[in-house]
Amino acid sequence: MERLKGIVMIIVGSIFWGATGPMMEWLLQQTAMTAEFMLAVRLMIAGILILGIAAMQKKSIFSIWKNRNYSVQLLIFSVIGMVGLQFTFVKSIEVSNAIIATLLQFLAPIFIVIYTSVVGKVLPPRSQLIGIFGTLVGLFLLLTNGSVSGLLVSNEALVWGLLLGFTYAFYTLYPARLMAEVGVIIIIGWGMIIGGLMFSVAGQLWKTEQWLLLLDPVNVFLIIATGIFGSFAYILFLTSLKYISPVETSILSSFEPLTAMVISVVWLGATLYSWQYVGILLMLVFVVYLSIAGSKKATLRMSK
Numbered sequence: 318m319e320r321l322k323g324i325v326m327i328i329v330g331s332i333f334w335g336a337t338g339p340m341m342e343w344l345l346q347q348t349a350m351t352a353e354f355m356l357a358v359r360l361m362i363a364g365i366l367i368l369g370i371a372a373m374q375k376k377s378i379f380s381i382w383k384n385r386n387y388s389v390q391l392l393i394f395s396v397i398g399m400v401g402l403q404f405t406f407v408k409s410i411e412v413s414n415a416i417i418a419t420l421l422q423f424l425a426p427i428f429i430v431i432y433t434s435v436v437g438k439v440l441p442p443r444s445q446l447i448g449i450f451g452t453l454v455g456l457f458l459l460l461t462n463g464s465v466s467g468l469l470v471s472n473e474a475l476v477w478g479l480l481l482g483f484t485y486a487f488y489t490l491y492p493a494r495l496m497a498e499v500g501v502i503i504i505i506g507w508g509m510i511i512g513g514l515m516f517s518v519a520g521q522l523w524k525t526e527q528w529l530l531l532l533d534p535v536n537v538f539l540i541i542a543t544g545i546f547g548s549f550a551y552i553l554f555l556t557s558l559k560y561i562s563p564v565e566t567s568i569l570s571s572f573e574p575l576t577a578m579v580i581s582v583v584w585l586g587a588t589l590y591s592w593q594y595v596g597i598l599l600m601l602v603f604v605v606y607l608s609i610a611g612s613k614k615a616t617l618r619m620s621k
Contacts, residue, residue, distance in 0.1 A: 319560045324569065326560070330551070331550070331569060331572035332572055334547065334551075335572065336546055337546050338415030338580075339577060341407060343539065344540065345411050348533075352404065352408060353516045353520030356516045360512045360513035362540075366545065368510070370552075376500060376502070381507065394495065398484065399488070399509060400515055402484040402485055412471060413471070413477075415581050416574070416589070417459070421478030421481050423601075423604045427607070432486065448607030459597060461592075
């Protein structure tokens with residue numbers, strides 16, 4: 318029963334996160350809302366919600382600021398991880414679409430493999446090289462539809478996508494120890510609050526006329542939904558790890574890009590070509606393969 322609970326959690330969380338991409342794409346395309354404004358409001362809503370949940374669980378949400386080492390790590394994570402990931406994700410949506418952006422974040426395992434190999438001063442094992450190669454082949458088909466004559470997306474979209482993969486890898490790796498010592502919800506909640514404040518300053522929210530866009534109930538619903546869906550997606554993802562393995566979580570996370578694809582095609586009228594579907598399938602298969610290979614490597618290392 319508990320395993321079933323974990324499976325349901327990761328599927329629902331993946332669907333929630335996958336749904337946020339098309340929502341943000343609609344707001345960027347159909348309104349005059351900027352990425353900075355949308356992210357500021359979204360992150361503040363999500364951050365307040367998450368810290369509120371932590372407070373109701375009787376967690377000490379302010380104690381992290383009493384430890385200089387923890388607070389410095391939190392600021393680094395917030396600036397590079399939270400702000401970097403959120404901004405590159407939205408910019409990838411803005412210059413391509415939600416499907417491409419959601420899949421490009423799946424490049425993160427490749428950056429993680431490269432980082433661990435450089436730090437460990439060893440070449441990646443053959444299994445991981447196979448996973449990287451298969452993922453890149455899938456990415457090539459996604460971006461070109463199998464034609465070598467040119468990309469179906471702009472060079473700008475490709476650059477933002479690569480930055481998205483890198484920031485997602487940093488977001489995953491850097492705060493691991495901090496989260497273990499302080500608590501996941503506390504770190505994510507404060508990271509969102511700090512990120513929201515940074516985007517508020519960058520977008521000069523105190524004098525923008527974009528607040529008038531929130532007079533439209535559709536805009537209000539979508540921006541609140543992206544904040545709530547994103548918050549619960551992360552909480553469900555992390556909670557699911559109590560009941561199922563990281564490998565199972567990686568496999569079931571494939572519902573995320575599939576959700577973004579279905580919503581984008583049905584709601585936004587996105588068009589994909591035959592070889593792009595093949596590319597999506599290859600990326601999902603080999604990202605899962607990379608996760609399984611990494612899990613086996615970690616298990617072997619622990620058993621020695």
